[in-house]
Structures are given as C-alpha cells and as structure tokens.
Amino acid sequence: MIKLLIADDEALVCIGLQSMLKWEQYGIEVIGVAYNGGQAEEMIESCRPDIVITDIKMPVKTGLQVAESVRRKYGRVPLFIILTSYEEFEYARTAIEMQAVDYLVKLELTPEALETAIRKAMKLLEEHNTVESYPELIHRSNLHELREKFFVRLFNNLFENKNQYLLQKEDLELELSAPAYVVCTCRIMAPDTVPPSGDKLVTLCTSTVKMARDRLTPVRPCYVTSLDLRNFAIILPVDDAHSLDWMPDIERLLSDMAQALHNYFNVRIMGGIGHAVDDPYLIHESYLAARRALPAALAQQAFIFYADADHKQSPDLKQPLFDYSASRSEIRRAFEEMDTDALHSMITSMIEAFEGRPDLLVAATDAACSVLYMATSLLADGENLVEQIFEHEPEGYRTIYQQSSIDGVMGWLVQFRDGCCELLSSRKQNYKEQVIRHVQDYIKRNLDSKLSLNQVADIFNFSPNYLSHLFSRTAKVNFVKYVTDTKIAAAKEMMLRGEGRINEISHKLGYDSAFYFSKVFKKVEGISPREFIQRVESR
Numbered sequence: 001m002i003k004l005l006i007a008d009d010e011a012l013v014c015i016g017l018q019s020m021l022k023w024e025q026y027g028i029e030v031i032g033v034a035y036n037g038g039q040a041e042e043m044i045e046s047c048r049p050d051i052v053i054t055d056i057k058m059p060v061k062t063g064l065q066v067a068e069s070v071r072r073k074y075g076r077v078p079l080f081i082i083l084t085s086y087e088e089f090e091y092a093r094t095a096i097e098m099q100a101v102d103y104l105v106k107l108e109l110t111p112e113a114l115e116t117a118i119r120k121a122m123k124l125l126e127e128h129n130t131v132e133s134y135p136e137l138i139h140r141s142n143l144h145e146l147r148e149k150f151f152v153r154l155f156n157n158l159f160e161n162k163n164q165y166l167l168q169k170e171d172l173e174l175e176l177s178a179p180a181y182v183v184c185t186c187r188i189m190a191p192d193t194v195p196p197s198g199d200k201l202v203t204l205c206t207s208t209v210k211m212a213r214d215r216l217t218p219v220r221p222c223y224v225t226s227l228d229l230r231n232f233a234i235i236l237p238v239d240d241a242h243s244l245d246w247m248p249d250i251e252r253l254l255s256d257m258a259q260a261l262h263n264y265f266n267v268r269i270m271g272g273i274g275h276a277v278d279d280p281y282l283i284h285e286s287y288l289a290a291r292r293a294l295p296a297a298l299a300q301q302a303f304i305f306y307a308d309a310d311h312k313q314s315p316d317l318k319q320p321l322f323d324y325s326a327s328r329s330e331i332r333r334a335f336e337e338m339d340t341d342a343l344h345s346m347i348t349s350m351i352e353a354f355e356g357r358p359d360l361l362v363a364a365t366d367a368a369c370s371v372l373y374m375a376t377s378l379l380a381d382g383e384n385l386v387e388q389i390f391e392h393e394p395e396g397y398r399t400i401y402q403q404s405s406i407d408g409v410m411g412w413l414v415q416f417r418d419g420c421c422e423l424l425s426s427r428k429q430n431y432k433e434q435v436i437r438h439v440q441d442y443i444k445r446n447l448d449s450k451l452s453l454n455q456v457a458d459i460f461n462f463s464p465n466y467l468s469h470l471f472s473r474t475a476k477v478n479f480v481k482y483v484t485d486t487k488i489a490a491a492k493e494m495m496l497r498g499e500g501r502i503n504e505i506s507h508k509l510g511y512d513s514a515f516y517f518s519k520v521f522k523k524v525e526g527i528s529p530r531e532f533i534q535r536v537e538s539r
Helices: 011-020 037-047 063-074 089-097 111-126 131-141 143-155 162-171 199-216 247-265 280-300 328-336 340-354 358-378 382-389 396-402 406-426 428-445 453-459 464-475 479-497 502-508 514-525 529-538
Strands: 002-007 028-034 051-055 079-084 102-105 180-189 223-226 231-238 268-273 303-305
Touching: 002 011, 002 037, 011 028, 011 111, 028 037, 037 051, 037 063, 051 063, 051 111, 063 079, 079 111, 102 111, 143 162, 143 223, 143 231, 143 280, 143 358, 162 453, 180 199, 180 247, 180 280, 199 223, 199 231, 199 247, 231 247, 231 280, 247 268, 247 303, 268 280, 280 303, 328 340, 328 358, 340 358, 340 406, 358 382, 358 396, 358 406, 382 396, 382 406, 396 406, 428 453, 428 464, 428 479, 453 464, 453 479, 464 479, 479 502, 479 514, 479 529, 502 514, 502 529, 514 529
Parallel strands: 002 028, 002 051, 051 079, 079 102, 268 303
Antiparallel strands: 180 231, 180 268, 223 231
16 A cells, blocks of 8 residues: 655644545555654654655744655655645745645645645656666656756866766766857845845745746756855857857846846846857866856846956956866865865865955855865765754855855855864765665666776766775675676576566676676576576476
8 A cells, every 4th residue: 555644733634634535545544644844754764655745834844844855865755745824936836846746735725636636646656666666766856966966066177087977977868969058157136025044045046046947948958057045057058169159149048037037036147157168078167267257247237258257347357266176186085085184184275275365255255165066066965964064054054155254254164174074074984885875776777787897986976996995895795796796686587587588688787798698697606597597497
C-alpha cells in the first residue's frame, strides 16, 4: 500500500483530512499524523512515507522547510501536497519551486480537490513503483541543483580541464552548441514594503528568479542560474562572438524581462552584460566582464554592457577582482580533502591582502563571494554547511551583500573561515561516506558505460588519484573491483531473469566484447557465464 503522512498543527484539520476520503479505496494507508514541522521530518525519516500532505505554516519548521530538507536527503520521494490557509501567490510559487505535486487552499478544500491531488501523486508514484527506479528518480529530481552547481563552477573557472567540463556537460544533458554565448549578472532590488530579511524576502527573490527563467526560455534558449538570494546569472546564446550586432536584441530581451518582473513583483532588475565568447568553456571570461560592469549598472539602475561602460567614469571597473586561478588547485584540494589547515591559511591570506584597504571594497566583496561560490560548488552539501555557519544572522550567509565597509567584509570572511573549518573538521568522515555513496549510486545508474576512474572522477569534480584513495579507504574496496563486482552482480540478475543472450548482456553492461565479459565473469565467479546459466537451468 501507498503510505501517507499528514502534517498540520490544527488537530481538527488532521481529523478532517483522515475522514475526507476513504483512503483504503485508493490503496493508501495513513501511517501517522504530525503536529509540527520537526515531528513531520522525524516521522518521514523513520516511516518513509510515499506522500506527505503538509500545512505550509507550522511550529518548529514550516511545511516548505520540511519539503526542502527532505528533498535534499531523499530526492523526489516522498511527494508533497502543500496545504495552507494563505492564498498569496508567493507561497504557491515557492511550493512549485519545491516540486510540490499540488497546492491546496484550506478554505476551498473539497473531497474532489483532494482526490485530484492524490491521484496526481499516485500517477507520479506509479511511474517509479519499484525500489530499483528510485536512484534514477533521485538523480533526475536533483538535476536542476546539479546543473546550477555546474554553471557556478563554469562561471568561476573551477574545472580542472576541458575534458572534465565536457563529461559533466554531457552527464547533465546540457545543450551548449550556439555560435557564441554572453553572460548577464542580475541584481534583484526588492521594494521598500518587503523587510530586508526573512521569509517574505526569500519567497520574493526565489519567485522572481523562477519567473525570469519562465519568461526568457520560451523566447530564447538560455540558462538562468541563481547565485544567491539577490543575484542570478543568465547565459544567453548569440550569433557571433566577433560582432556587436547582437547587443540591441539582448538589451531589449533583458529590458522586457525586467519590466515584466517589475509589473508582477514590483522589483527592480539591473545587470552587467559581459562580452561574447565562441567557446562555452570560456564563459567565465564573459561572467568576469559582466561582474565588472555590474557596479556601473547598479549606479545607473539599468543593464550596462561591459563594452559600453565608461572606464573613466566607473573606477570600479579598474579594480582588480579576486583572481584565484593561480591557487585553484590548492583551493580544490583543500575542499576535496577537507584540509582545514590549508583552508584557514588561504582565507587568512585573503583577509590580510584586503584588511585596512577601503579602496578595495568591491574587490574584497568579490573575493568573499568567490569563496562562498566555491564552498557551495565543491562540497556536496556546501549550501547547508554555509547556512549553518551564518544561522544566527537574519539573512544567513547573504549578509555579505549588505556590507558597505571593508571591515564588514573582513568580519564576514573571518566568520566564514572559522565556521567552515570547525564544521568540516567535525563532519569529515560523514562527508566522505556521503561522497562515496553518491559515486556508488552513479555507478549503478550507468552500468551500460565503461566507467573508468578518470571519467567518474571528472563527473564528480575530483582528481582521479584523490577519488581512488578516498574510495578505497571509505568503501574498503578499490574502485575498479567495485565497478567489476557491481557489473557482474547485475549480469547474474539479468541471466536469472532471462534478459537476453550472453553477448546482449555484455553489451548492456558496457563491455566491448562478449569474450572479454566472459573472461571477467569467470575471474569473479570461478565459472563462465554459460556454466552459470546451465547451473541455473538445472535447478
């Protein structure tokens, strides 16, 4: 049976939901009721329901916070149906962002509306009704998040080499085949009626980015990436990197988007636009130019092209932004291996370079943002970690954008450095185990590929030597043996189910020839695939 959890802080609502439908007729069992968000999260972990009906506003944690937390832990399942007495559009937009199945207003709730939402959830579950399908389901549900991390790496030039970039692009099914691309970095300016921090601002900004994506993609294929609460980047295709003919069209497109967002949310959008590059691997160059043009765009409250910016009137364009290209390998290694000593030393050097230099405020803010992006990009749960460091700040880590003095930026960097080193030290082993679980899940999802160490290391943004060492120490088996054993175990299952001949099975598992597959099979099992099939048939 399908397992259902109900979460609402109003007892009468919980009773009403339990009695509104005859759940057994739908093959559904109500496994429990939670009266606050914390209790709901605990019950989801212990009971693993398939569907959760949750109120959007509850004590301890809101329904949306529960949905977001659970989504990060378990992927797409359980499915969430959001229930609320509020009819504001912002709540609906955030529920959609959390990939909720449906959004129901309590005052309008009828058995028919509830049944429609439940059947929608059941149809989604039916598509993934076996445990074996869950890894792929989780992978697809995390696709948006993984793509955002990919683009953050691309913007900040964090790929070790072009091959690593190409492998990840292919794995994430990204289409970047236009003649050229240009990046625009946008800033969201909320109206005065919205508090400078809190849920209302978060909802407004996430809804704004979502609508920007919805507004742009039907007109021109592009990628919109959220950088943080108030900043997002747009990668737009253009016809020619060596001409400026595309500029009026891009300016018109962005202006129309900004006007639509202003009409809908009363926000102001402005941004810097970089120069075009003909190789998407070089998008970081356009992104850097866009960031340099952003201060001028903020001053004029418009979209400013880097090519048009008056360098004499925009001293910010002359300031050197943070360039970590020389120490990129060291930074990567520090995050990969959770080397807190190296990380502490690196950030301390950065602080010493900017301390007491108010003339480098823009560069210092950019440096802090770059380190922030690296943490969220290079660590599997980087955003959660950074949120914890700044959990007592009204806007969390986003307070970096409120700093108007060099001392404020340095204070943020000190807090980031100390908190990051402390948390990484405490969770070092758990993090490594989590990384290896992700790698093992990837291997199981891609048994039809050759799965070389270099390829998988590139996919996960690690060096091959580090991944090999980490895999052996954490999984207690070397990478090659794990891949081989997993493929042979899958082959045995296919043979037991009669899923084709030996040569067909070997092809499905990514082997170049049935002969080599048979050789590997015999080395692992002690008998050939044919002998294995004969033994099964004789039983």
